[in-house]
Amino acid sequence: MKPVREAASVVVFNQLEQILFVKRPKTAKAWANMMVFPGGKVGISAGTFFNAAIRELFEEVDVSLTSPRLWSVLDDADRRTWRHRIVDDKDDFESLLRRTKCLPQHDELVPFSHVITPEGSPHRFDTWFFLARIAATDMPHHVWAMPSANVVDEKAHGKEDAVQPSQDVEPAPSRPRRVAFTGTSVAVSCLFLINLVVMPLKPYLTEPLPVSEAFRAPSLFPAVAPPLASTNGQQQQQPGPVAQFERLYNAGTLPPDVSYFYDPVHVVEVMRTGVSSTSCDDADALVTTVLGVPFFPPDVKSAIVDAVCSLSSNATNNFGTVGRSWRIYLGAKKVDCLSAAWVVMLPAHNSTTSNVATIYYVFAPHILSPAWIIAKLSYRLVVSVCIFVYSVYRYYRPLWHLRWSLQRLPLHVSSTAVRYDVVVGEPTCLVLSNAWVCLAFVVDFWGSTEFFGSACLRMGQTNDIGLFVLGVLYLGRTVWCAYASLVVLNATLKRLHMAQWAVPANTTTLAIAVTVGGGFLTSVQVKLPPLMAFYTWLLTLVNTVDGNGNVVALDDTAAMVVYVVGMTATCFGIVLGKKYVGQSVARRRSHLRHRVCTGGSVYRIFQLFPMVQAQCTISQTGSDCYVFAYNAADELIEVTRVSLVDQIDLTQKTTARPVHQTVVETAPAVGSLVLGREKEGAADVTLYRGANNSPWVA
Numbered sequence: 001m002k003p004v005r006e007a008a009s010v011v012v013f014n015q016l017e018q019i020l021f022v023k024r025p026k027t028a029k030a031w032a033n034m035m036v037f038p039g040g041k042v043g044i045s046a047g048t049f050f051n052a053a054i055r056e057l058f059e060e061v062d063v064s065l066t067s068p069r070l071w072s073v074l075d076d077a078d079r080r081t082w083r084h085r086i087v088d089d090k091d092d093f094e095s096l097l098r099r100t101k102c103l104p105q106h107d108e109l110v111p112f113s114h115v116i117t118p119e120g121s122p123h124r125f126d127t128w129f130f131l132a133r134i135a136a137t138d139m140p141h142h143v144w145a146m147p148s149a150n151v152v153d154e155k156a157h158g159k160e161d162a163v164q165p166s167q168d169v170e171p172a173p174s175r176p177r178r179v180a181f182t183g184t185s186v187a188v189s190c191l192f193l194i195n196l197v198v199m200p201l202k203p204y205l206t207e208p209l210p211v212s213e214a215f216r217a218p219s220l221f222p223a224v225a226p227p228l229a230s231t232n233g234q235q236q237q238q239p240g241p242v243a244q245f246e247r248l249y250n251a252g253t254l255p256p257d258v259s260y261f262y263d264p265v266h267v268v269e270v271m272r273t274g275v276s277s278t279s280c281d282d283a284d285a286l287v288t289t290v291l292g293v294p295f296f297p298p299d300v301k302s303a304i305v306d307a308v309c310s311l312s313s314n315a316t317n318n319f320g321t322v323g324r325s326w327r328i329y330l331g332a333k334k335v336d337c338l339s340a341a342w343v344v345m346l347p348a349h350n351s352t353t354s355n356v357a358t359i360y361y362v363f364a365p366h367i368l369s370p371a372w373i374i375a376k377l378s379y380r381l382v383v384s385v386c387i388f389v390y391s392v393y394r395y396y397r398p399l400w401h402l403r404w405s406l407q408r409l410p411l412h413v414s415s416t417a418v419r420y421d422v423v424v425g426e427p428t429c430l431v432l433s434n435a436w437v438c439l440a441f442v443v444d445f446w447g448s449t450e451f452f453g454s455a456c457l458r459m460g461q462t463n464d465i466g467l468f469v470l471g472v473l474y475l476g477r478t479v480w481c482a483y484a485s486l487v488v489l490n491a492t493l494k495r496l497h498m499a500q501w502a503v504p505a506n507t508t509t510l511a512i513a514v515t516v517g518g519g520f521l522t523s524v525q526v527k528l529p530p531l532m533a534f535y536t537w538l539l540t541l542v543n544t545v546d547g548n549g550n551v552v553a554l555d556d557t558a559a560m561v562v563y564v565v566g567m568t569a570t571c572f573g574i575v576l577g578k579k580y581v582g583q584s585v586a587r588r589r590s591h592l593r594h595r596v597c598t599g600g601s602v603y604r605i606f607q608l609f610p611m612v613q614a615q616c617t618i619s620q621t622g623s624d625c626y627v628f629a630y631n632a633a634d635e636l637i638e639v640t641r642v643s644l645v646d647q648i649d650l651t652q653k654t655t656a657r658p659v660h661q662t663v664v665e666t667a668p669a670v671g672s673l674v675l676g677r678e679k680e681g682a683a684d685v686t687l688y689r690g691a692n693n694s695p696w697v698a
Contacts (some may be wrong), residue, residue: 004116007125008053009039010109012063012132014674018413020134022060038063039127049128050106055093059086063134065109066102073100108132178419179406181399185423192426197388200380200444206474207451208267210373241325245340245362259291259463269363269457276356280309291461292361294535295339295453297543297551300324301536307343308357322359327553328453328539336553337453338364363457366450376447383440387431395427395623398644398695402625405669409691411640412668412698417629429622430644432507433615435487441480452560475563479511482568486510486617493617494649499610504619538562601673602643602697605685612685614649625696642670642696648687671697 012020021035038060042052057063062079064070070079085091097104113129249270254261261270271291279286283305287293290304303322325340344358399422406420431437451474458464458471486505493499544553603621606613614620620643627640671690690696 002119002121002124004124004126006042006049006052007039007127008042008049008056008130009037009127010053010057010130010132011037011112012057012061012134014134020061037129041125049111050109050130051093051104053109053128053130053132054104054106055086057132058093059083063132064102065105065132066097066100067105068102070096070100070102073102176407177410177417179403179422180420181403181422181424185425189424189426192428193388193391196391196428196431197384199387200383200441203380203444203448203451203474203477205470206455207448208264208367208373210370210377241338242323242340242342245325245360246323246342249360249362250344251358260458260461260467262464262467267365267367269365269454271361271363271457271461273359273361274356275308275359280305283309290359290361292339292341292363292457294456294460295328295363295539295554295556296341296361296536297326297554298536298540299550300326300341304341304343304359307345308359324550326551329553329555329557337366337450363453365454368450376444380444383437383444386440387437390434390437391427391431394430394646395425395644399424399625401692401694402642402669402696405691405694406627409669411627411629411638411670412672415629415638415668416631417637418632419630419634421628421630423626423628425623425625427623429507429615429618429620430646432483433487433490433618433620435484438480438484438487441477442484445477445480449560453556476511478564481564482510483507483618485568490615490617494611497611499613499616502610502616504613504615504617504621506619507622510618535559602647605648605673609685612649614647620644620647640698642698645671645687645689645695645697648673648697650687669696670694673697 020038022038023035038056040052040056040059042049054065057065058070058079062071062083074082082091082096086093086096096102109130109132111128112131114127115129116126117124248266249261249263249268249272254270254272259272262268263270269292273290275286275289279289286305286308287296287301290296293301296304300322303324307322322341322343324342325338327336327338329336339362341359341361344360402422406422411417411420455471455474458467459475462468489502493502538559539554539556540551541558542555543551546552602613610616624641624643627642628636629638629640631637669690671694672688674686674688687697
């Protein structure tokens, strides 16, 4: 009976599920000239199956499963010398470990099979098979072999010598796989794309269209904003605008029981508030209830209080003593908006008592020339076209590349899928992360400050919900200032190697935060006297006073800047504070996602090395796709999450630990990321690109 000798064999595989084979020499006593896994007999010196497996890996393929790695303490020539000495029995592996002070790492071997050669075989072995996952950095001089059905067939027929040890075996040809984008995800993606494309045109929900009738024709709206006359070097208040507004907007011309009215013909916001003299017990509360009061100068507020509180039951005049107009400059002296306020000593439109005054306030935004309006429309159309082209180039073209690759190649090398359903994402995060797009929206916002005041007034009331929503949408454009600042913050953090300070924020979360902060909270703030006093102070930082001490001009630039900075600070707080608040929630969601599907390796790498993410402030997860794989029985076998390679910072200048790229000849449809170690012991990330330079990574 042939003796049974103990042996160990190692199945070495990498992140691409490729397996390393070695070819036995022709002079070998067992399995000569055949492809086998690395391995050999245990021997007396090895002591254990684990030690024998680690020894054979070093001896046959120069793979080191030690701590530290042998290639980190010995150069190529020394390792080659030691391998020859071990093969020739001139030295043993244990001596090498003692001299280099390296320890075998048994925990890197996973025993998975125990086989004893049956009786009657020319050579009998009691063999333990181990699994070992090796990164490319641990085998810099070897090429992986990819076994397929062809290799198995050849082994069954004893034709192993037909397979060369360092050649990739081409997979057996098959029919093109069926790949389809799910209809629901495509519809949702198209809706997001449409939203992006029309976003530059959304201001026209508030602003007048260039195709509208002539604005404020002289026959209908003469001298709405006459210049302030100058007498003896002092500006004086002109009564003309107030009288004109009183004739246009009164109890006879406005709809009954309407507190807020928008005149689309003259592009004027009209507000009226009914107050009673019984409210004079608290002057601040009385003023706060007046619609439009954030834009009132202090002297106008005082005049209104005096007029309302001096009402008497025997008053015979219809108009009170308040009849004031003033201008509000929004960002530039050439863009001024006309405001006017007056008190009517008549029963309020919504009251049955006689001792009530009705306070009217109108706001007429400045209307620039038709040429400017057409130029602004052209600018916005160009931005819309650029967003569409950018979305197609950066996202939808890679989607078609993914579909084309999956039809011809497996998702990964061991996939048995014959059909794929792809749930596509949408390109919003890519567009919002583009610095040029953000700059275009910021320029548009600051170039349309004349309607900033109208939006603020609409948000300060809730009588007309439709106008309130339009105001919220218009001021929601300030989110682009926040997006632009986050793009700048991303570049700054990466340049300073401080990307770990931020956690990418979801774009939907940012938009909701700005909408809630800019819309609903603003409507609450204008009803709080302390905040009203603060806004009045901002408005009166720069003002013009006539000879009578009345304010005739206000500069709203400071208030606009404070508002925009507040919205930007909100987004900064979300990005910088998210690292500490709600991080456990995000981690639980991530764990749940990884239990459901595979892939998404970029995010695990980003958690370890924040510097390798191209965007550390704006989340790019919205562009991810989910690939559902089905076998020949039409059973779901796996779900894989794939992300765009563009999310990874592949530049050497801004990345503390650069990501190395490797091209594999028989790569699957999408790439993969592998975490390993460099020879110096530092962590290293390797990107294995998918076939045809795939823009996707699993």
